[in-house]
Amino acid sequence: MSAGFVLVLFAILFAPPSPAAADTAPPVVVVAMSGVGWHDASAATPALSSLLRDGATANLVPRSVGATSCPIDGWLAISSGSRAAAPGECRPPQQPKGGTVPDWPAYQQAVRDQPYDAQLGRLGQTLRAASVSAAALGPGAAIALADPSGSLVGQYAGPADDPAQLAAALPPVLTDVELTVIDIGSAAGGLAALDDRLAAVLDAVRSSRPEAVVLVASIADGPPVVAGDQSPPGDEPREGTESTEGDRPPAGLQIAALLDPAAGGPRSLGSPSTRLTGLAQATDLAPTILQLLGLTPPVAMAGAPMEIGQQTPDPRAGLVDDAQHARAVTERVAGLYDTLVVLGLAVCGAGWLALRRGGSVPAPALLVVGALPAASFLANLLPWWRSGSPAWAYLGSVVAAAVAVTVLALNGPWRRSRWGPPTCLAVVTEVTLLVGVLGVDAVQYAAPMGISPLVGGRFYGFGNSAFALHATAALVIAAAAADRLARRGQRRRAAVVVAAVGAVAVVADGHPSFGADFGGPPALLPAFGVLAVLALGVRLTAARIALVIGISALAAVSLSVLDWLRPPPERSHLGRFVQTVLDGELGSVLARKVEQNFANLTGSTLTLLAIAGTLLLIAMVRPRLATVANAPMLRPLVVALGIAWAIGFAVNDSGVLVPAVGMMLGIPVILGLLAAQPARSTAASAAIV
Structure with a gap:
């Protein structure tokens, strides 16, 4: 008897009864x-x-x-x-x-x-x-x-x-x-x-x-x-x-x-x-x-x-303000994504030229671009939509937030560490997202990369853009925390740290009361599983990959079934997906997701960034990884990010948005890590490897 069958049987046996109709009602x-x-x-x-x-x-x-x-x-x-x-x-x-x-x-x-x-x-x-x-x-x-x-x-x-x-x-x-x-x-x-x-x-x-x-x-x-x-x-x-x-x-x-x-x-x-x-x-x-x-x-x-x-x-004031905010942000969404795509392509191009010539992209430029996604959320803490020129007010708020994050990353006590500034950027991004799902509605509500009330796709938890940033930031944080241990030869502790960060990231993303994201855990669990295995310093084998996939699938199903056990009005996207399966409507849901995924792939400028980022990682970053000294978790990080982005692309209806948005943060981080210290010689690399 499979574990999945046991979970479903448990859910059926212990599901709460449907609420009874009231005896009288006005x-x-x-x-x-x-x-x-x-x-x-x-x-x-x-x-x-x-x-x-x-x-x-x-x-x-x-x-x-x-x-x-x-x-x-x-x-x-x-x-x-x-x-x-x-x-x-x-x-x-x-x-x-x-x-x-x-x-x-x-x-x-x-x-x-x-x-x-x-x-x-x-x-x-x-x-x-x-x-x-x-x-x-x-x-x-x-x-x-x-x-x-x-x-x-x-x-x-x-x-x-x-x-x-x-x-x-x-x-x-x-x-x-x-x-x-x-x-x-x-x-x-x-x-x-x-x-x-x-x-x-x-x-x-x-x-x-x-x-x-x-x-x-x-x-x-x-x-x-x-x-x-x-x-x-x-x-x-x-x-x-x-x-x-x-x-x-x-x-x-x-x-x-x-x-x-x-x-x-x-x-x-x-x-x-x-x-x-x-x-x-x-x-x-x-x-x-x-x-x-x-x-x-x-x-x-x-x-x-x-x-x-x-x-x-005074309910009118707040309701009118929320409606004005929703209208204003709808007009900003396309412009923000297009701007981030252009800047992302510029970073990819600059990175390509720099790596080809043996140079690097200046760290402040990388950090500012990498901070823009988080800044687009932080800008919501200022009432930019009440301005007479909301477009300029929003632009100014985003730029100011991005510059502030960059200044923090470059001037903290971590500034001389290879992992310091990129990790600071990832931590700020992650904290911003977690604050949004833990109840500070101002961060996510009517944010271009957060919740768009007029689009109505999602009103709580992690949307696909937020998930892509969450996955990328969490993997960077885990790799940074494990790198120091791995350099000291404490591989088991490094793997434990990765597993701990991964557990927090998965719960934050998949728990019905937090991220409520069905498509997140299937991407996060394999990515963190592979990162933990590589932190141990062992090779990836077919058996280990199968084990990671099996645990990931079981955890994703468990989260969904536990949510389905709640009364129908209280279920999140996870529990409603289980009900969809039980109702025999899985086929139509999958067809809709595939159709939307394909439409996004063929009709979005984000595809350009995803392609450019992938080419940069494969053609220029991958060969350079073996020459980087004293960063044992850098290569595992790139592998784990690729897994998270690829699976996120496959299982989420927004498709190409996941890797593209993930790269808006991930590419600047990777290029910054590569540029942090001079590369060692190929001969020295071969002797150690």
């Missing part, structure tokens, strides 16, 4: 719109502003399949509990006909071609199975309450685009059903009109069902804003206003509010899916609705029920 009212951020809350929008005073509030990530989301995308996300998008142009939803959602087959076909395994109608199906009475007002609400066949679950009470009609239609509906979903349209028709519709809903709830819990959200970036377009919700766009992919709305964080009479306000709102106070996702809406009704959300839903937090005196 009625739930869901009010959704599109194109509204908290910056829109002002004296001119009293209903919207009242949410900040009376409820728990957060920014909502509306991210769908593409970079921006349309209203139908948001409604499909509620329907499925997963990311989903309508095909073609960005159009408003249409009124249901005969109890059926128009274009439902087209939505289903589009979702089948998308990579998120969304099942449209999952919310409606769950409501029907639990015999929940429901009503929809507005065409988008009908999408949310449709079952997998596109048939409406519950009653359709008509459109919701007129405040007077809403005020008349809502009271009898609210007193008759447990769940009411209302589509009040888009901000494209004017914020004042939208606020009037929201006010009509809130007034009707207060008068008819004051005990009801109200969930308000802007679920999409909204339709494209076209001059003169005043089409009411549910109408076809007038001629000349049709949307195309090119004129979709700009991405931005939207509003989310939960008005619970039992909790009051103002309070913060968050979600286990983001692990960030004040931030939730559109995919959290369906699980939240079900939990408010006293039902258990299906495990297949991607999000998690939102959670009300502590009282917040």
